[in-house]
Amino acid sequence: APTLPILPHHLIARDTPFNSSLPNITIFATGGTIAGSAASNTATTGYTAGALGVDILIEAVPELWNISNVKGVQVANVDSGAITPEILLNLTSMIQEALDDPYCQGAVVTHGTDTLEESAFFLDLTIKTDKPVVVVGAMRPATAISADGPMNLLEAVTLAGSPEARGRGTMVVLNDRIGSAFYMTKTHSNALDTFKASEQGYLGFFLDTKPLFYYHPVLAIGREYFNVSGATELPEVDILFGHQVLNPKLARSAVESGAKGLVLAGMGAGGWTSAGTNEIEDLVKEYGTQVVVSSRTMGGFVQTDGSENMYGGQDLNPQKARIMLQLALYAGYSSKQLVTLFG
Ligand SMILES: NC(=O)C[C@H](N)C(=O)O
Structure with a gap:
């Protein structure tokens, strides 16, 4: 796979006044269809994934400011097929650092859906925290009619800022569903309801963008923690x-x-x-x-x-x-x- 440069941290602050009653959430953007741009608003294939920056994703959903003080960090901007161990290790260390700050309540990662389950699983095994880490993507590019990215992002940020979401490990959000990163997998190449955990089931769903859980906080059996701080590469x-x-x-x-x-x-x-x-x-x-x-x-x-x-x-x-x-x-x-x- 080609080695891609990791972009410098790109912090986006907005003029919106800081609201101390809202949770502080950092969005780590890596690319994918959620940041994809097509030549026409009916194209849902053949577009460029990872074309729009995190500032544009945030600007497209002003409702985010009603529920959080949100900050964007551009980690990479690629199709998820181009995610490398280097990007993953960088992502883990940036999220760990953000969540170790007592003023940060949760993290959201925007990611292409093709390999989203791999990155989400990696983060689940390498970040030590009780705070929510939510990985989100989209099946339709941002330029499409009825793009699913904006609603998915709003739900992901809402989840990351919810106290009930703590202690559940890394979660995956798409199509109004919440699943454990340990089990969620992409099951359909094109449909919006592609992420499923058939045997293990979903953790919850969203109603009016509010997360509703089926169970009390619980972690998957077999979920280990691996400390990768300082690692620069991983065995093949x-x-x-x-x-x-x-x-x-x-x-x-x-x-x-x-x-x-x-x-x-x-x-x-x-x-x-x-x-x-x-x-x-x-x-x-x-x-x-x-x-x-x-x-x-x-x-x-x-x-x-x-x-x-x-x-x-x-x-x-x-x-x-x-x-x-x-x-x-x-x-x-x-x-x-x-x-x-x-x-
Ligand atoms: N829906 C998507 O995000 C697919 C895209 N090819 C990606 O994984 O980056």
């Missing part, structure tokens, strides 16, 4: 997709080009072909590669079969298992700790 972990007669050499090529870990998006409950399995076992012996087995079905549970350096991704989908393995390898987890982390 690649995902391989399982299918009939898959090319077993793809695993070798990933490892020999730098992958320290592999995630197998296996068939069913983590199945792999026998030629592929032999190759993985060889790689484990030759390079000490760590392998998490997940499922291409995107649902259900994968357990370990006890093979050396192979772990079950449990109910993490492959893209979330990749982030978890990357962080665990960064933290220097031993095989024994990886068994406990995954299963």
Whole structure:
């Protein structure tokens, strides 16, 4: 992936007087369709993601000032396919610093939806706070008729400033729904109701932009904290997709080009072909590669079969298992700790 420059912090203050009775929320903007601009107001494909700055996103929703003292920080302005570990590490440290300030009540991250679940999961595992961290995107560019970004942003900021939102980890907001970053995943390439956590369900929804929760604050089982302060890069972990007669050499090529870990998006409950399995076992012996087995079905549970350096991704989908393995390898987890982390 191309390495993109990280833009300098771009703090936007507005003339609106500070209202001490409202929560102070910082919006960290990274790009995506929520900041996308198309040539026509009916275009919902073929537009430029990450075209508008955070100041324009905030100016488009003056209602934000009725519910918060909002501040914008431009972290990057890219399509979410271009998000790198460097951007994620920078984002984590900026959010941690903002939330460690007792005057800041919550953080919102605007992000492209394609890889939103990866970044949201990363933030969930690397930020230590009880305060709300809310990741929000949009499916229609800002220039479209009925763009969903402005309402999503207003709801995300409302959630970030709500005392009832504390202690729930990082959350994802789109289409009037609130979900845990641990489980929310993009399920449709085009529809507005694309983010779902089918087995685990939503945490709540919005009524007149006010968050209503189904449960008291709770965190996902298996949610670990990884301290990445000072990290400048993360170990490479690649995902391989399982299918009939898959090319077993793809695993070798990933490892020999730098992958320290592999995630197998296996068939069913983590199945792999026998030629592929032999190759993985060889790689484990030759390079000490760590392998998490997940499922291409995107649902259900994968357990370990006890093979050396192979772990079950449990109910993490492959893209979330990749982030978890990357962080665990960064933290220097031993095989024994990886068994406990995954299963
Ligand atoms: N809806 C979106 O945000 C998609 C866009 N390609 C992105 O992920 O940046």
